[in-house]
Amino acid sequence: MTAIPKAYEPAASESKWYSxxxxxxxxxxxxxxxxxxxxxxxxxxxxxxxxxxxxxxxxTIQDILIRRARQAGKRALWIPGTxxxxxxxxTKVEKELRQEGLTRHDLGREKxxxxxxxxxxxxxxxxxxxxxxxxxxxAWERNVHTLDEGYKNAVLHTFVELYKRGYxxxxxxxxxxxxxxxxxxxxxxxxMKPCKSHLYKMRYEIAEEPGQYIEIATTRPETLMGxxxxxxxxxxxxYKHLVGKHCWRPFPRAQIPIIADAAVEKDFGTGALKxxxxxxxxxxxxxxxxxxxxxxxxxxxxxxxxxxxxxFAGMDRAxxxxxxxxxxxxxxxxxxxxxxxxxxxxxxxxxxxxxPRLSEQWFLRYPKVEESKDAVKEAMIRFWxxxxxxxxxxxxxxxxxxxxxxxxxxxxxxxxWYRKDADRNDPQNIHVSVEGPTDPENWEQDEDVLDTWxxxxxxxxxxxxxxxxxxxxxxxxxKFYPTSDLVTGPDIIFFWVSRMIMAGLEFMGPExxxxxxxxxxxxxxxxxxxxxxxxxxxxxxxxxxxxxNSPDPLDLIAKYGADGLRFGIMSIAPQGQDILFNxxxxxQGRNFCNKLWNACRFRQxxxxxxxxxxxxxxxxxxxxxxxxxxxxxxxxxxxxxxDAVNKQLNEYAFxxxxxxxxNFFWGDFxxxxxxxxxxxxxxxxxTSFAVQDLVIRQLLLMLHPFTPFITEELWHLLGYGxxxxxxxxxxxxxxxxxxxxxxxxxxxxxxxxxxxxEKLRECVSKLRAIKAQYxxxxxxxxxxxxxxxxxxxxxxxAHTEKLKSMAGAASLTRTDDVKEAPASITPxxxxxxxxxxxxxxxxxxxxxxxxxxxxxGLILSAQKKLENKxxxxxxxxxxxxxxxxxxDENKAKSEEIIKLxxxxxx
RNA sequence: GGGGGAUUAGCUCAGUUGGUUAGAGCGCUUGCAUGACACGCAAGAGGUCGUUGGUUCGAAUCCAAUAUCUCCCA
Numbered sequence: 008m009t010a011i012p013k014a015y016e017p018a019a020s021e022s023k024w025y026s027x028x029x030x031x032x033x034x035x036x037x038x039x040x041x042x043x044x045x046x047x048x049x050x051x052x053x054x055x056x057x058x059x060x061x062x063x064x065x066x067t068i069q070d071i072l073i074r075r076a077r078q079a080g081k082r083a084l085w086i087p088g089t090x091x092x093x094x095x096x097x098t099k100v101e102k103e104l105r106q107e108g109l110t111r112h113d114l115g116r117e118k119x120x121x122x123x124x125x126x127x128x129x130x131x132x133x134x135x136x137x138x139x140x141x142x143x144x145x146a147w148e149r150n151v152h153t154l155d156e157g158y159k160n161a162v163l164h165t166f167v168e169l170y171k172r173g174y175x176x177x178x179x180x181x182x183x184x185x186x187x188x189x190x191x192x193x194x195x196x197x198x199m200k201p202c203k204s205h206l207y208k209m210r211y212e213i214a215e216e217p218g219q220y221i222e223i224a225t226t227r228p229e230t231l232m233g234x235x236x237x238x239x240x241x242x243x244x245x246y247k248h249l250v251g252k253h254c255w256r257p258f259p260r261a262q263i264p265i266i267a268d269a270a271v272e273k274d275f276g277t278g279a280l281k282x283x284x285x286x287x288x289x290x291x292x293x294x295x296x297x298x299x300x301x302x303x304x305x306x307x308x309x310x311x312x313x314x315x316x317x318x319f320a321g322m323d324r325a326x327x328x329x330x331x332x333x334x335x336x337x338x339x340x341x342x343x344x345x346x347x348x349x350x351x352x353x354x355x356x357x358x359x360x361x362x363p364r365l366s367e368q369w370f371l372r373y374p375k376v377e378e379s380k381d382a383v384k385e386a387m388i389r390f391w392x393x394x395x396x397x398x399x400x401x402x403x404x405x406x407x408x409x410x411x412x413x414x415x416x417x418x419x420x421x422x423x424w425y426r427k428d429a430d431r432n433d434p435q436n437i438h439v440s441v442e443g444p445t446d447p448e449n450w451e452q453d454e455d456v457l458d459t460w461x462x463x464x465x466x467x468x469x470x471x472x473x474x475x476x477x478x479x480x481x482x483x484x485x486k487f488y489p490t491s492d493l494v495t496g497p498d499i500i501f502f503w504v505s506r507m508i509m510a511g512l513e514f515m516g517p518e519x520x521x522x523x524x525x526x527x528x529x530x531x532x533x534x535x536x537x538x539x540x541x542x543x544x545x546x547x548x549x550x551x552x553x554x555x556n557s558p559d560p561l562d563l564i565a566k567y568g569a570d571g572l573r574f575g576i577m578s579i580a581p582q583g584q585d586i587l588f589n590x591x592x593x594x595q596g597r598n599f600c601n602k603l604w605n606a607c608r609f610r611q612x613x614x615x616x617x618x619x620x621x622x623x624x625x626x627x628x629x630x631x632x633x634x635x636x637x638x639x640x641x642x643x644x645x646x647x648x649x650d651a652v653n654k655q656l657n658e659y660a661f662x663x664x665x666x667x668x669x670n671f672f673w674g675d676f677x678x679x680x681x682x683x684x685x686x687x688x689x690x691x692x693x694t695s696f697a698v699q700d701l702v703i704r705q706l707l708l709m710l711h712p713f714t715p716f717i718t719e720e721l722w723h724l725l726g727y728g729x730x731x732x733x734x735x736x737x738x739x740x741x742x743x744x745x746x747x748x749x750x751x752x753x754x755x756x757x758x759x760x761x762x763x764x765e766k767l768r769e770c771v772s773k774l775r776a777i778k779a780q781y782x783x784x785x786x787x788x789x790x791x792x793x794x795x796x797x798x799x800x801x802x803x804x805a806h807t808e809k810l811k812s813m814a815g816a817a818s819l820t821r822t823d824d825v826k827e828a829p830a831s832i833t834p835x836x837x838x839x840x841x842x843x844x845x846x847x848x849x850x851x852x853x854x855x856x857x858x859x860x861x862x863x864g865l866i867l868s869a870q871k872k873l874e875n876k877x878x879x880x881x882x883x884x885x886x887x888x889x890x891x892x893x894x895d896e897n898k899a900k901s902e903e904i905i906k907l908x909x910x911x912x913x
Numbered sequence: 914g915g916g917g918g919a920u921u922a923g924c925u926c927a928g929u930u931g932g933u934u935a936g937a938g939c940g941c942u943u944g945c946a947u948g949a950c951a952c953g954c955a956a957g958a959g960g961u962c963g964u965u966g967g968u969u970c971g972a973a974u975c976c977a978a979u980a981u982c983u984c985c986c987a
Contacts, residue, residue: 014952199987350987394917398985401916405986497985545925547983571952578938579925584918585984587925591939598952609949658929666927666937677950685948772956779956784944815947815955865934872933877970882932886971889933897934 011611011724015604017568021716025139033733034144036082036487045076046084046487048467049145050495050503054089054152055096055130058137060542060550060588061496063560064580067573068539068661069494070143071712075656076491077144078711078738084487085144086470087135088151091127093459094188094356097417100126116416123417137561142569142715149482151470153462154419157478161469162462163422163441165514170423170439172518174372175411181288182410184364186309187357190414191368193458194407195501197352197361206276206347207332209340211237211254214262221246221254221265222342224276226349227286228335229327231256232315233304234263236282238293241267243278257338259316268293288363301365309362324362369412369421369455375512376403378522382508382531385524391537391659395497402501411458418456425451464506467493467532468515488515493533496541507532537659540585547587563593570714571597577713578665599669600717603710606677607721610699613684614692619700619726622745626752628697633690636767636806638698639760641680642749644671645702646742646756652709653741665713672706679768686812700725708739767806770833774814777831777840780854787815792822795836803835826910832900837907848911855904862901869894 028034036044047069052062069085076083100123101111111119138145151158169175182191207228210220223237234256239246246265253262270293271280284294285303294301304315311319311327318334319327335341352361380403382388383396390396412421424444426436438444443452465473467490472478479485489511495504511532512522519526542550550557563572575596580586618624629638648671655664680702684695704727711718711734722734746756774791778784791814795803800821803810807819819838828839829851869890872878879887 011949013950015950199985397917401986500985541984567952584926589925589939592925594952595938598950601952602950605950605953607949612949660929663927663929670937678954681949682954776956779944782944784955785947787947861934869933872971875970879970881970886932891933893933 011604011608013605013608015568015601015717017570017600017716018565020720021140021142021569024716024719025142028144028733029147031733033077033735034085035146035148036084036483039082042080042082044084044486045073045081046086046490047073047492047494048086048470048490049088050493050499051088051090051151051153051463051466052134053092053095054127054132054134055092055099056089056134058134058141058560060557060560060576061539062134062138063141063572064539064542064576064586065494065496066138066141066143067576068537068580069492070141070573070715071577071656071661072492072494073144074712074715074735077735078708080738082486084146084149086149086151087138087143087145087147088153088466088470089131089134090153090459090463091418093413093415093418093456094185094190096123096127097415098188098357099130100417111416119416140561140564140569142573144715149470153459157472157475158462158469159419160441160475161465161473162419162457164474165465165469165510166419166422166457166461167439167441168514169371169374172374174374175369176372177367177369179365179367180370180410181291181363181365182368183352183354184307184362184366185354185357185359186307186362187354187359188415189307191364191366191410191412192354192361193410193460195460196355198355199350200353202349202351204347204349204351206345207335207341208277208343208345209335210342211256211340213249213265214253214255216252221249221279222277223279223281225281226347227283227328228331229311229319229324230283230286230304231281231331232259232311232319233283233285233302234281235284235294235299235302236263236297237265238268238271238280238282238297239265239278240271240273241269243271243273245278257340258318258334264297264299266293266297266299268296285365286363291363291365303365305362305364307364309360324360368410369423369453371409371411371461373406373409373506373509375509375522376406378512378527379403379505379508381524382512382527385527387524387528388508388531388533389535391535395500395536395538398497398500399505402505409458411461412453412455413458414454415456418459419462421453421455421457423453425453427451460502460506463503464510465514467507467511473514489529489531490533491535493536494539495536497538498541500538504536535659540580542586542588545587545589547585550588558588558590563590567593567597568600568716570600570717574599574665574713577661578669580662599673600714602673602677603706603714603717603721606672606681607703607725609681610696610703611725614696616726617693617696617700619704620729622701622704622740622748623752625697625701625704626749626754628700629694629752629754631753631755633694634754635691636757636760636763637680637683637809638695639757640764641675641698641702642745642754643756643758643761644675645705646745649705649709649739649745650742652739656712668706668709668713676702676706679764682813683809686808688808705739705745707734708737711735763802766802766834767810770835770838771810771813773831773833774810774816774838777829777838778815781829781840783840784815788817789815790818790820790841791816792820792825792828792839792841793836794822794824799835824910830907832903837903852908852911855908859901859904859908862897862904866894866897866901869897 049069050065073083073085104110114122166175183194183197185192204226206224206226208222208224210222213219213221221237237254239250249265250267252265254265256263270289282290282293282299284291284299284301286305302314304311305324306312309324311322311324313320319330322330332341332344353359354361380400383390383399422439422441422443424438425431427449429436431437438450444450468484468488471484471488472482473484508531512527512530515530516526544550544556548556560572572593573596575593578596579592617628648667651667652664655667684699687695703725707718707722719734722728728734728737749756778789783789803819810816810819825839827848828841830837830839872890873894
């Protein structure tokens with residue numbers, strides 16, 4: 008046994024234990040095939056990403072769950088991995104190329120992908136090292152990346168299967184186009200932001216009635232060159248006479264028809280809508296219904312092209328808006344420019360205005376939508392907190408086909424080949440397979456890659472080897488799927504959670520049109536989804552690089568230790584509420600660890616360590632006849648804590664569990680039990696040490712999922728486990744289990760001891776308070792007198808040493824009557840300080856009167872309650888008894904005060 | 914426009930089916946080197962639980978309005 012240093016030094020301990028854990032392979036699921044399994048798949052971070060506070064929260068929770076499962080003896084598997092983050096990574100690589108004056112096209116596809124791989128391999132994987140610093144106990148040997156060979160095949164297989172099953176199709180559609188990344192985006196990747204824009208009101212001349220005009224309102228005058236109609240609502244009386252006629256589009260000047268379409272809102276603007284089928288989704292639909300021509304005037308970069316006329320060609324869309332408005336004004340066609348608030352789509356990654364653009368893309372009609380709803384509605388998959396179910400169901404109820412193709416080179420290239428120089432609309436000329444055609448020289452592959460989310464929606468089973476039979480065997484998919492818990496943020500409920508559910512239901516069983524509840528149960532990817540809050544700064548802003556308001560978790564670890572960071576963040580993470588992060592909580596976590604360290608250090612310093620190898624070994628060191636109320640109480644509180652923490656963790660109430668542990672350890676164990684144990688007589692010491700050892704043992708076990716490093720360190724320092732075994736191999740167990748173990752060793756806990764201890768504690772607190780009031784706080788030689796009934800007197804006598812030591816008293820003497828002395832009414836009688844002559848009688852009277860007033864209020868409200876017949880008839884007995892007890896106590900106290908006041912003669 | 918969430922001490926937040934005197938940490942005030950811990954110990958100040966109604970013997974808690982903030986969807 009080594010002596011414990013004065014302050015806990017996390018750094019050395021953390022690196023030591025992490026490498027020992029890795030060496031031993033203890034993060035891998037054991038081989039006991041009878042054991043229950045438990046599994047989690049990590050939400051794959053971006054391969055080139057670095058650890059954020061969000062990751063800290065999310066992965067600490069996963070680590071708590073997996074470590075707890077391991078302690079419970081389950082075969083626990085936490086699969087780590089990363090995704091390739093198509094747009095983000097490609098953008099970074101292209102940026103690097105630009106510094107060399109190159110574009111990806113200069114390199115060509117093959118070279119570019121090579122370069123991107125290189126870039127990923129040098130910059131990637133940092134996050135794994137960071138997660139290790141945090142203590143994450145992932146099965147690193149099982150690390151998966153979405154572009155790994157096996158995983159890649161799984162992604163392509165998914166595409167091919169869904170294509171065969173009729174869920175995937177290619178079509179010319181209006182999509183969300185990102186002019187910065189030059190790719191289509193899914194609806195989910197578009198962020199709507201409120202913008203201060205303008206509503207331009209302009210007029211087009213009626214061709215058939217020169218001099219007559221139709222007024223049109225638009226927020227986008229820069230697209231008017233692509234207008235191919237003006238539309239009004241068929242019910243709109245104002246315009247009925249114009250439908251079927253034409254008006255003049257001012258530039259390039261051309262006649263366009265005035266049509267009627269129900270999609271036009273009568274009340275918006277002027278009720279007349281300019282129709283630009285190439286640049287607006289709603290207009291596109293109108294165009295299809297009325298067979299309108301489609302004129303593209305904005306190119307893929309957001310620049311106007313030659314169709315817009317020579318005045319506009321080559322101009323950026325933002326500038327074109329101003330120029331178009333000016334031109335309208337010059338032509339006398341602009342009637343008004345009004346301020347207008349609207350919501351405009353921005354691309355999630357590049358944060359630029361998304362341009363609706365007509366293009367050929369691949370779409371997925373989602374499979375198993377109804378079953379996915381049922382899985383959650385029927386609580387086969389449970390959401391924590393439950394309210395996210397609404398968001399999930401709402402999305403599924405309004406689900407739109409998913410645009411899965413991206414115009415990128417970094418990702419999974421779509422496994423579709425077209426016969427060279429042949430009609431692509433003829434199915435004969437399309438080949439879809441994972442391997443590709445056998446005569447590749449006659450085919451050309453689709454240029455696009457798949458959305459990154461298309462690779463991560465199969466994460467729960469593709470990480471376990473699917474669809475390769477052999478790999479599924481070695482990875483034990485049949486044992487670890489469905490996974491147990493998923494921990495993620497609600498911001499990716501659509502991107503990821505719902506899609507994983509659909510993918511699981513579609514693929515984790517034979518192809519089937521509709522599923523039974525049993526099928527759903529067997530196929531669903533996880534049983535519980537815990538949604539974390541979003542970490543914000545103290546002003547409530549999201550943490551972001553650009554704001555610079557996000558602390559680097561590694562700095563925090565260096566400053567406070569990984570355990571401090573983990574405990575701190577868990578203590579402020581309320582269930583499903585956003586978190587305002589403040590470094591103070593990490594300091595508190597660090598302080599907690601240091602307190603734990605010192606409690607153990609104190610135990611080690613106060614007496615020889617003995618056999619701590621098991622609960623029974625420790626219990627055998629206890630002698631029931633040396634048990635006092637404090638021993639009973641602390642062990643009783645320990646059992647309560649065991650059950651409370653188990654219950655809280657079963658309900659994912661992490662911050663509550665930290666609170667429970669904190670209160671028990673700091674409040675009950677350190678502040679009281681350890682302190683009173685200092686006064687124990689020599690023959691009581693051995694038993695008291697055993698009690699301390701037992702409490703510390705169970706505490707370390709309960710704390711281990713939260714603070715793995717320090718608990719492992721102390722576990723070994725105090726000799727709880729053999730050298731070659733880890734704390735993860737022991738379970739904190741339950742209250743019942745502990746009581747039984749104690750019983751068999753001849754210890755039966757007395758629950759009523761807790762009441763006595765509460766009285767003693769309150770009594771001590773009162774004595775300290777009255778000392779402090781008279782500035783005697785630091786003095787230990789105060790003589791107290793007290794009046795008490797026989798029962799209280801007996802209790803005081805039994806605990807005299809304890810009371811004296813804790814309150815800082817030289818003596819406690821029972822007496823009949825004391826006059827003109829400061830007094831305090833405690834649950835064990837009225838205590839007087841003997842300094843009669845020095846007392847400021849007036850001040851003492853004021854103090855007592857103040858207390859009396861407060862008591863009077865309490866007495867009155869209790870009396871009123873008890874006199875109320877409805878209350879006594881209807882309230883539960885316990886509540887009535889409680890009020891009665893409170894009333895009696897307060898009455899006694901107030902009588903005591905009145906007596907004290909009477910004792911002041913002046 | 915639709916939906917979710919929040920509103921409790923100076924700050925950040927607990928408060929689990931309504932029930933005994935509404936709690937914690939930080940901060941603040943005062944005192945303290947006490948058989949481990951100043952990353953500590955002790956004592957204390959500080960709250961009309963956003964507002965208004967309602968249900969109830971009883972409301973921070975349930976219901977309805979309302980205000981403010983926030984998120985998501987359209």
